[in-house]
Amino acid sequence: MSFEVADDGFRCDGEPFRIISGSLHYFRVHPDQWDDRLRKARQLGLNTIDTYVAWNFHSSREGEFRTDGWRDLGRFLDLAEAHGLYAIVRPGPYICAEWRNAGLPTWLTARPGIKVRTSDPLYLDATADFYRAVLPIVADRQVSRGGNVVMVQVENEYGAYGDDAAYLRSLVALIRGQGIDVPLFTCDQANDEMLTRGGLPELLRTGTFGSRSKERLATLRRHQPTGPLMCTEFWNGWFDSWGQQHHTTAAQESAADLDDLLAAGASVNLYMLHGGTNFGLNNGANDKGVYVPITTSYDYDAPLREDGAPGPKFHAFREVISRHAPVPAEAPSEFVPAPEFEVDLGHSDWTAVLPESFESFDRLPEQDEVDPEAIFAVYEADVTADDQVVVFDEVRDRVFGFLDSLPIGSVERTQHQRALTLPGAGRLRLLVEDLGRVNYAARLGESKGLIGPARTAVRELTNWRIAAVDHDSLPTLTDGADTLPVGRPVAGPVLLSGTFDAAGVDLFLDTSGFGTGIVWINGVLLGRYWSAGPTTTMFVPGPLLREQHNSIVVWELAAASRPVAKFVSDPQLGHTEA
Structure with a gap:
């Protein structure tokens, strides 16, 4: 099987092919829910799935590279193929993605004098090691070897950061050196400066934008005179930051822009199809004069909500896609409210966490x-x-x-x-x-x-x-600890803990009675909560739960007015007005 970039568009086995894709990051979705989300991608009418590879998710410590469990990229790609989906892989090494350190390991960026995203040998040597670990997983699954991977990205929106063509060519050589023979591409925001700085004439240039599709495609065509036009990130929503509003966009307006894009014959990747969650304190941050950290929820106002249920954009986009490509008759079931209940929490002296x-x-x-x-x-x-x-x-x-x-x-x-x-x-x-x-x-x-x-x-x-x-060890510190009376306000830092029964369904933990801290369920770190908002719930994936004796541990850092774990029927992502 072959996939190529031709003068008149993409070709798959010699036949014209249009990519209709959506971004789904395996590291933001519980692995036991990958199958459900990929099925819904097909039900939306997509023929391709797109994912970043977060280097630091696989390699939190220097010298290690994990591909087990949640980190099993190969299994994720194989599940996509089982659902009839091609795959686009974007291994960075820089991914942005509102992810911690843009995917770069902190052991790497902590090296004295290192210059990331440049031709610095320290950086390129480490990147080469990363590619040697991850790209064979991708290479074995290329369409040229009977798999489903059709394209691989070089860097990510590099034109917003630098203009070192030699650096980009070094990455190309490293990628090709690991057996990647499918087309390579770059993506940049669809303006003249960034498309010029971030691309290479020998690679397919693609654009990122979320509105004014006709205008953006015309800009892209100036920089890509022949070949397919593709929006690699069609921004159909936006991420949330602590202390700000929950971002939403009108479903019909976004659908109209998508229709304009597809009517022009362009290929598209929805960013995001399904955002998921920044589990494990892996959220990123922005600083353009003011430091603004990103929330645990990565709902993104995407077609599939944080919990995987179809939202308004799912139905609006499905109708648009059906005008331009076949859409399966089967549609996903609608959201079912989660169980509501409360769990009393005892609390222990915080000094137990001191090193x-x-x-x-x-x-x-x-x-x-x-x-x-x-x-x-x-x-x-x-x-x-x-x-x-x-x-x-x-x-x-x-x-x-x-x-x-x-x-x-x-x-x-x-x-x-x-x-x-x-x-x-x-x-x-x-x-x-x-x-x-x-x-x-x-x-x-x-x-x-x-x-x-x-x-x-x-x-x-x-x-x-x-x-x-060592925050990973904190849940164990409540085992056998003497607890104080439950239910009354407590000052932090304090460890709160309790147990509950559940039937393995998704839950939503209400954090509105708390100040700020982090939560574990059965030893798995869900992430951070904060009364700064906007969100006041945390998503608890059903696969984390067992029928009896589930543990919840909360490390409250400020103060809790009512330290009770309250589970509610649906997510509360916050106010939408700035």
Whole structure:
């Protein structure tokens, strides 16, 4: 079987072919629900599925590359083929995707002097190792070998970042060197500058846009005089950020733009078909002068909602696609409300999470110097009554401060805060939280923690002790712990825990009675919640649950007015007005 880019469009086995695709990121969907989402992709009328490969999802530690369970890219591609779907794979190494560090491992970006997304040998050598690990999985599944992979992307919207053609050609050589023989392509925002900077004349250029399809395709055609026109990211919604509104777009307006695109004969990839969830604190962040972390929910107002149920855009897009291509008669069932119930939570002393050993520094270290993969770290230093206040050059991203065991306030990067008042002498203890690694623009790859120096009213604070918090071990700390009475308000940081029975169906955890923190179900980290909104529920995939004795652990960092786990019938993603 063959797939090629011809002067008059795509050709599959020599016959004209139009790609009608949708993005579905396997790392944002529980693997036991991949099959359901792929079936619904076919029911929408899609013939192709598109996914990024998040390097850091497979390689959180240097020297490892995991492909088991949730990370089984090969199984995901095989399931797509079983549903009659071709596949487009976008391995980066940079993916953006509103994902932690844009998919780049933190052990990589923490290397002194490394220059990501360039021809820097440090970066290209690591990328070559990544490709050697992941691309054989893709190569074995190319259409040229009897599989379903029809195209592979080189980099991702590079024109918004740089213009180093030699770097892009180095990636092409590395990709081809791993046996990839299907067409390669680049994608960039559909404007003249980015299409010029981000593409190569020998590769197919594609565009990204979500409106004004005719105008955007005309721009793309100026840069791609022959061959197929393709919108690789048809933005049919948008992501949400903490403290902002839930983004939605009108289904009929988006459908009209999709109709214009297909009527022009172009190929399309819906971004997103199904957004899913940033499980495990893998959300990214943006910083264009103001740091804005992305929510746990990646619903995206996509045709398939965060829980996989069809939304208004599913039906509107299905009707549009049916005008241009065959659509299966079978349609997905509609959303069924989830069970509603409450679970009492006992709570335990938060000091159980404190690390047993600390590293000592004569200066204020950045968190990445200790463990670039850590989400939480504890900093300690001794202060005197004369110090009065401590000021940091920068906080990345949130600090909960204590003098001995007394809470003394918090500092939020999102508010450009940098100072804490010191009410007296004692041990200053700071719990520092990474709210999300920047995934776009100049601050990509920046380190986390406290950026020094740290100064008080009278001196620079030195002699610091720092330790990473192993948040993966926190659920075990509630086993056999003495709990305080349930139901009454509690001050954080505090570990809350309880058990419940369930029938293996999807659930929605209501977080409206809590401040901010993280949640595990049966030891699996769902992600972060925050009263800043917009969302006030967390999606709990049914495959995580068993009929009896499910555990829920909440690490509340601020305060909870009613520490009860309340499960509600449907998702609450927040207000939609800015």
